[in-house]
Amino acid sequence: MSQEPGLNAGPNLAPAERLERTVLAAMSRPSLRYLGALGLCGLLVLMLFAIWGVIIWQGMGIAGINHPVSWGVFITNFVFWVGIAHSGTLISAVLYLFRARFRTSFNRAAEAMTLIALSVAGLFPLIHLGRVWIFYYLLPYPSERLIWxxxxxxxxxxxxxxxTYMLVSAAFFYIGLLPDLAILRRRLQGWRSRVYGWLSLGWSGSLDEWRHYNRVYLFLAAFATPLVASVHSIVSWDFAVSIVPGWHTTIFAPYFVAGAILSGSAMVFTLTIPMRRILGLEAYIQVDHFEALAKILLFTSLIVSYSYICETALAWYHGNLFEMEQFRYRSFGDYWFLYWIMILCNSLLPLTLWRKSWRRNLRWLFILSLLVNVGMWLERFVIIVNSLAREYSPYAWGTYQVSLAELGITLGSFGLFFAMFLLFCKLLPVLSMTEIKERL
Amino acid sequence: MEPMQVFHDREEFLARLRELRDAGHGWRDLDIHMPFHVHEVDEIFALPPGGVRFFALGGGVLGFAGGLAFVCYTVLSWPLITGGKPIVSVPPFLLIAYLLTILCGSLCAFGGFLLLARRPGFGEASDVDAHGDCFMVRVREEKKR
Amino acid sequence: MERRNFLRLLGFFGSALLPGCRKEGTHGTLISQLVPPGDGVMPGEAQWRASTCNECPAHCGLLVRLREGRPVKLEGHPDHPLSRGGLCLRGQAGLERRYHPRRVLAPRRKVDGVWRDLTWEQAWDLLADALHQDRQAGRRSVYLAGRTTGSLSGLIAETCRAVGLERLPESELYAHANLRAAHDLLFGRAELPQWQLTSADLLLTLGADVLETFVQPVAFAGALSEARQNPEFAWWHAEPHLSLSGANADRHLGLRPGSEARLLRFLLAGLVARSPWRERLPEDLRGLAVSPDLPGTAAATGLEAQRIEELAEALRQAERPLVLAGGSATAQVGGLETAVLAGLLQRLLDPEGARLSFARGQNYAALGTLNDLRGLAEALAAREIGVILVARCNPVYNSPDAFAFGAALAGAGLRVALVDMEDETSAAADLLLPLAHGLETWGDAEPVAGVLSLFQPLAEPFGEARGEGDMLLELWRRLRPDAPPAARSYRDYLLAAWEQRLVDQQLGDLARQGWVELPASAESAPALRASETAAVLGTAQGPAATATPGLLLTPSLRHFDGRGRPLALLSEIPEPLTTISWGQWLALSEADARNWRLKEQDVAELSLGGLRLALPVKIQPGLAAGVLTVSREALAGLPFAADEHTGELLAWRDIGQVRRVGRERLPILAGSTSQHGRGIIPDPVHQDAHPVATRSELYPEHDHAHYSWALVIDLDRCTGCSACVAACYIENNVPVVGRRDHLKGREMSWLRIEPYYDSGRPQFLPMLCQHCHYAPCEPVCPVYAAYHNPEGLNVQVYQRCVGTRYCSNNCPYKVRRFNWWEHRREAPLDQMLNPDLVARDRGVMEKCTFCIQRIRVARDRAKDKGRLIADGEVVPACAQSCPARAISFGNLRDPEARVSRLIGDLDPHRVFAGLGTEPSVYYLGCRRPA
Incomplete structure (x- = not known):
């Protein structure tokens, strides 16, 4: 016997029903404010592609990069966005393996953030290529010349x-979505029900399905966990494997992974605190959950601070001329201002989270998350640009000024990120209803 | 076909399952549908873990061995000296193999899931949807003896 | 020899292009595999022909590489007696002059301030009419040319006589008037001798910028390089500022401007106090035998007494000394006295004239001085001149502002300029006649008496340009139909002149190798005219050396007297001392900058009399306080005077107030000019406190069985002149990117000269791709665009490069250059491209390849002969062009190769060897400058 919830059901609705209604309400017809925000982001996206088109047409000279600083804002953005992606996987996969209950409030949004950040990040290796029209030389395919x-x-x-990260995260995201897509299939009408129905692959929640579902979810989480550690390690090895002073250090892998989690957690705050408010999800994403995430932010901030100290102290201690000069230049050279802002945002301000009241203050968490992301973006900029500006040959020393084109593309990438996130909020359930139901 | 028995309460649902198990029904005889996974059900029926793990393992091994073999083939088919490094460079090749292990293992696990759970399959979806968000159980048609 | 045979010889030995130059464009219809070319020139094969460089009066011999009938590379002729295969950066960039987009290609006339093209007929008519009218009106018509040697000089003289033109003395800014006047006084020869340096064991130069522009810089650099093989050789250079010559000398004496004469008097006094010089001093000059006043000299020159004494002692000890004054030392008030004293000193030290030969004089005798220009300006202003023809000189630019030559020109009836490109003089002219380039016409030059050097047409002149000789003959024919010239063309004239002067054997040499050296007359050194000398020296006491700050006008290494300004490559290559490329600047000492509170790139305004000069500032370490220098091309005018008596340019003037008026960015290409203790140049002073550890490599070396190419650069020979840089640019189609990109640090030079100032004076390090055996750039390229080829080269595959720029990040030497833009060359500069290698796309990384295109050609030839490449068969462009022969290239797998021998015994230095990159570029030696 079916039991339809009454249309005038009030606060005495079953919690599961209330959950579904709240989440579905977020997917209703877009408001003017939403369209305005989406439109603004859309303009930024157009700007990104327009500037990229000009770069392809005229040459990389439009950007501010030069000899010796031939990597600048584009690679900074690449590392930044890839880093942000890691926190999503941390929350959905790693915390799953650790059986942390609070993850269910964030994990859908975090996984979406991962995929979106990876998509945005994936643009930058293409944007920064001098000859992007032959980018496929980077892919292993049997070429006419038989060269790989x-x-x-x-x-x-x-x-x-x-x-790998993109595909595994996509698979993981999709698996997690299946039961929720079934809910959407059930609750929506018309063409939306059909589309979600196809996407849900006819999920019916039978025991057999659940049996295999659990296993695949566990395996994907288990496969994704080492990816959290290794993908950003590999990205950090773009720098660490080189001989550039300031890059050539083994600390980069854990340093970057910690930094990635730091910036990713901050981005989760940036996204979910307003989302919670706007979509009325206070019952499901609670302050306790934010506090737990804030502890992760603090922890990774401490690791990052330790890395800064380690780097600088070792540079001073081991007496390698080149590296000593590099670290002196970072703190006191042409970009000293950015370096100290980075220290402030990444190392000092997160220390406020030692106090419980600050950890539970959502307004502060939001502001802090913005500052941490500024700091983390600057960290990559400082690492990349300072090291390249002052390498081995003093004749070749130079500086780098960010050009308008690069600024435009950076803003465009933020626009793309938020545009895709807005679309996600409207098209897919922002909370993992199935997992939350388990704990209701 | 028997009608679906629908429960809104977890404990009632579990009690019914225990009844059915004690009545001699195995989990394969029953159509059980849940809005989310309830772990006690696994214990009640002593559910075997399922075959996805073989796909994951097979995929992982394929990824590792295949990745390593592929990369070694590429450098041996056209040996180019880069930076004085050995032609077969073990650390980066192991790294590629590691990544392919994860990729292949994940995708094979996903594929295995689709295969084993017989997705996409739309047989019972509408049935389940009609009842809404609740636990359901029904005994399947018994085989004619 | 019959003319027929001569021409056949030219053709047979291949030093001439086949008669009847093809029009450009026939190759468009050529199908190379199927239809052989009618003229026997196979596409894809290079031809080599001899010619002569025209970029400065030195006239070095050239070998020109032709591809598909176009000159694409200039190289010094290896056997040429003067340049011996070297070619300076101006010479290399001179190729650009032939293909310059703004060449004047048709006769032009200025009508109402607008240039209109004419046909030659119209031009000749105009000129002939004007000449007729002026002859009838009784006005003078004059012909003013730049320094002209060889047969053209004879033709000008004959033509001027025939048509009634007055031939004026030749006009050059650097006419060395005081030097010639001094030699006239001393020896009765108003000429510059040839200075023979190779056998000397001591060289003292005062002011003469022998490595930059002084008379024969390439020959000098080569001779100096050879002389330095003698470990006893020492070079002392005295000048008020710091020039490239001063930077390279073993000892630099930064004396007060104007005090050179004082120093010379001291040295003379010290010399004649003893035997054997006392005996050599003529009676009339006993007045010089005063007791040497060391403290007074030290005070006057500002030098340390010990240094002066050291120099005096060195002069006395030297067995074969050579003293030479010129440049800034003689281009001053009292410069004549300095020149006379130097000449006298040399005569005392070298009475037979073993190292100073007038028999092989520099052919400067016919040159006028600035006084002649002054006279001309006065005549012009007084409207005495009818037609004035100006050829190959720029008197409006290269005459002192006080002459107001440009304004005076307005007084002429018709102003005709024979030019290849527009300049200040042509802008003031009424009629322009387009001159063909030296590579497009017949001609000859005689830079030094007895050495004749050939010009021959290697390609058709562009547009309507013609050679000066042909123009003169045409003018003669039109104005004197009654008495036309015997020669129908300048070629005929030349052949006749050569037949008259040369015997068969010499004609054959000229045809075969492009130059001929006539036997020098075996005259002994001219006698010293003691009484005349005494007269001059007795009266002059020399001016008191100035104490106020002053500005010194220096000749420009890159632009000579300003004629190099249209050539973009010369501005693209940085000036070696300052590393500034595009732009004009004022060089200041550190002390002065502090005094006047000026920072680098501040714009300083100097008051020069009534004139104000504002230029951005560059701080030059090693420059003395009170001395400011400016290079010739930095000034739009010439606010300097000429000596009333000798007509020499007075390149020093006092300045008044200096103040800061703004800021202007200069493209200073060096990030830092200090090594910061990194041991880049192998001088123990600069080594980092931690010695370079010998590394054992983690990975075994790859085998390079047949070839392992290496480059050896001898830093003791290298002078930093940047000839190699220019040669590399042209050989490898390296794009010229311009000032904006230079300000961003995006210069494209594959090879650069890095000056390091850690010990006061700069030491120069040519830096290029080191072709490391453990190259950091190779493993990080994701697409194998950078890899190590089996011959030990680090190769860059342009077609494969996707432009990630990781290789550039990982290069510790930062020699990889990225193409930030698509660099299209403005036509016809695109015809100058070397077809042996591609011009790179935008987004592609490029760098030195050890001229792999030359290696490939050599390997193909060697393969045809069934052997490996022998030593010396591959010479990269940089090594080929170096006037000092500082660069050697070869195969390390060949134990007999020059590079193997250079490296084997000496354990030479490699830059950043401690990084374990195992470079293939080795650096030998390095003097410690004092």
């Missing part, structure tokens, strides 16, 4: 790592 890519190059590792 150079697997010793960290950039090829990046191709494999980011592709």
């Amino acid at each position: 890519p150079n697997f010793r190059s960290p950039l090829v590792w990046d191709v494999f790592a980011v592709t």
Whole structure:
């Protein structure tokens, strides 16, 4: 016997029903404000592609990069966006293996953030290529000349790592979505029900399905967990495997992974605190959950601070001329201002989270998350640009000024990210209804 | 076909399952549908773990061995010296193999899931949807003896 | 020899293009595999022909590489007696002059301030009419040319006589007037001798910028390089500022401007106090035998007494010394006295003239001085001149502002300029006649008496341009139909002149190798005219050396007297001392900058009399306080005077107030000019405190069985002149990117000269791709665009490069250059491209390849002969062009190769060897400058 919830059901609705209604309400007809925000992001996206088109047409000279700083804002953005992706996988996969209950409030949004951040990040290796029209030389395919890519190059590792990460995250995301897509199929009407129905692959929640579902979810989580550690390690090896002073250090892998989690957690805050408010999800994403995530943010911030200290202290201690000069230049050279903002945002401000009241203050968490992301973006900029500006040959020392084109593309990438996230909020359930139901 | 027995309460549902198990029904005889996974059900029926793990393992091994073999083939088919490194460079090749292990293992696990859970399959979806968000159980048609 | 035979010889030995130059464009219809070319020139094969460089009066011999009938590379002729295969950066860039987009290609007339093209007929008519009218009106018509040697000089003289033109003395800014006047006084020869350096064991130069522009810089650099093989050789250079010559000398004496004469008097006094010089001093000059006043000299020159004494002692000890004054030392008030004293000193030290030969004089005798220009300006202003023809000189630019030559020109009836490109003088002209380039016409030059050097047409002149000789003959024919010239063309004239002067054997040499050296007359050194010398020296006491700050106008290494300004490549290559490429600047000492509170790239305004000069500032370490320098091309005018008596340019003037008026960015290409203790140049002073550890490599070396190419650069020979840089640009189609990209640091040079100032004076390091055996750039390229080929080269595959730029990041030497833009060359500069290698797309990385295109050609030839490439068969462009022969290239797998021998015994230095990159570029030696 079926039991339809009454249309005038009030606060005495079964919690599961209330959950479904709340989440579905977020997917209703878009408001003017939503369209306005989406439109603004859309303009930024157009700007990104327009500027990219000009770069392809005229040459990389439009950007501010030069000899010796031939990597600048584009690679900074690449590392930044890939880093943000890691926190999503941490929340959905790693915390799943650790059986942390609070993850269910965030994990859908976090996984979506992962995929979106990876998509945005994936643009940048293409944007920064001098001849993007032959980008496929980087892919292993049987070419006419029978030549393959150079697997010793960290950039090829990046191709494999980011592709693997993208596909595994997509698979993981999709698996997690299946039961929720079934809910959408059930609750929506018309063409939307049909589309979600196809996407749900006819999920019926039978015991057999659940049996295999659990196993695949566990395996995907188990496969994704080492990816969290290894993908950003591989991206960090773009730098660490080189001989550039300031890059050539073994600390980069854990340093970057911690930084990735730091910036990713901050981005989760940036996304979910307003989302919670706007979509009325206070019952499901609670302050306790934010506090738990804030502890992760603090922890990774401490690791990052330790890395800063380690790097600088070792540079001073071991007496390698080149590295000593590099670290002196970072703190006191042409970009000293950015370096100290980075320290402030990444190391000092997160220390406020030692106090419980600050951890539970959502307004502060939001502001802090914005500052941490600024700091983390600057960290990549500082690492890349400072090291390249002052390498081995003093004749070749130079500086780098960010050009308008690069600024436009950076803003465009943020626009793309938020545009895709807005679309996600409207098209897919922002909460993992099935998993939350388990704990209701 | 018997009608679906629908429960809104977890405990009632579990009690019914225990009844059915004690009545001699195995989990294969029953159509059980849940809005989310309830772990006690596995214990009640002593559910075997399922075959996805073989796909995951097979995929992983294929990814590792295949990846390593592929990369070694590419450098041996056209040996180019880069930076004085050995032609077969073990650390980066192991890295590629590691990534392919994860990729292949994940995709094979996913594929295995689709295969074993027989997705996409639309047989019972509408049935289940009609009842809404609840636990359901029904005994399947008994085989004619 | 019959003319027929001569021409046949030219054709047979291949030093001439076949008669009847083809029009450009026939190759468009050529199907190379199926239809052989009618003229026997196979596409894809290079031809080599001899010619002569025209970029400065030195006239070095050239070998020109032709591809598909176009000159694409200039190289020094290896056997040429003067340049011996070297070619300076101006010479290399001179190729650009032939293909310059703004060449004047048709006769032009200025009508109402607008240039209109004419036909030659119209031009000749105009000119002939004007000449007729002026002859009837009784006005003078004059012909003013730049320095002209060889047969053209004779033709000008004959033509001027025939048509009634007055031939004026030749006009050059650097006419060395004081030097010639001094030699006239001393020896009765108003000429510059040839200075023979190779056998000397001590060289003292005062002011003469022998490595930059002084008379024969390429020959000098080569001779100096050879002289330095003698470990006893020492070179002392005295000048008020710091020039490239001063940077390279073993000892630099930064004396007060104007005090050179004082120093020379001291040295003379010290010399004649003893035997044997006392005996050599003529009676009339006993007045010089005063007791040497060391403290007074030290005070006057600002030098340390010990240094002066050291120099005096060195002069006395030297067995074969050579003293030479010129440049800034003689281009001053009292410069004549300095020149006379130097000449006298040399005569005392070298009475037979073993190292100073007038028999092989520099052919400067026919040159006028600035006084002649002053006279001309006065005559022009007084409207005495009817037609003035100006050829190959720029008197409006290269005359002192005080002459107001440009304004005076307005007084002429018709102003005709024979030019290849527009300049200040042509802008003031009424009629322009387009001159063909030296590679497009017949001609000859005689830079030094007895050495005749050939010009021959290697390609058709562009547009309507013609050779000066042909123009003169045409003018003669039109104005004197009654007495036309015997020769129908300048070629005929030349052949006749050569037949008259040369015997068969010499004609054969000229045809075969493009130059001929006539036997020098075996005259002994001219006698010293003691009484005349004494007269001059007795009266002059020399001016008091100035104490106020002053500005010194220096000749420009890159632009000579300003004639190099249209050539973009010369501005693209940085000036070696400052590493500034595009732009004009004022060089200041550190002390002065502090004093006047000026920072680098501030714009300083100097008051020069009534004139104000504002230029951005560059701080030059090693420059003395109170001395500011400016290079010739930095000034739009010439606010300097000429000596009233000798007509020499007075390149020093006092300045008044200096103040800061703004800021202007200069493209200073060096990030830093200090090594910061990194041991880049192998001088123990600069090594980092931690010695370079010998590394054992983690990975065994790959085998390069047949070839392992290596480059050896001798830093003791290298002078930093940047000839190699220019040669590399042209050989490898390296794009010229311009000022905006230079300000961003995006210069494209594959090879660059890095000056390091850690010990006061700069030491120069040519830096290029080191072709490391453990190259950091190779493993990080994701697409194998950079890899190590079986011959030990680090190769860059342009077609494969996707432009990730990781290789550039990982290169510790930062020699990889990225194409930020698509660099299209403006036509016809695209015809100058070397077809042996591609011009790179945008987004592609490029770098030095050890001229792999030359290696490939050599390997193909050697393979045809069934052997490996022998030593010396591959010479990269940089090594080929170096006037000092500092660069050697070869195969390390060949134990007999020059590079193997150079490296084997000496354990030479490699830059950043401690990084374990195992470079293939080795650096030998390095003097410690004092």
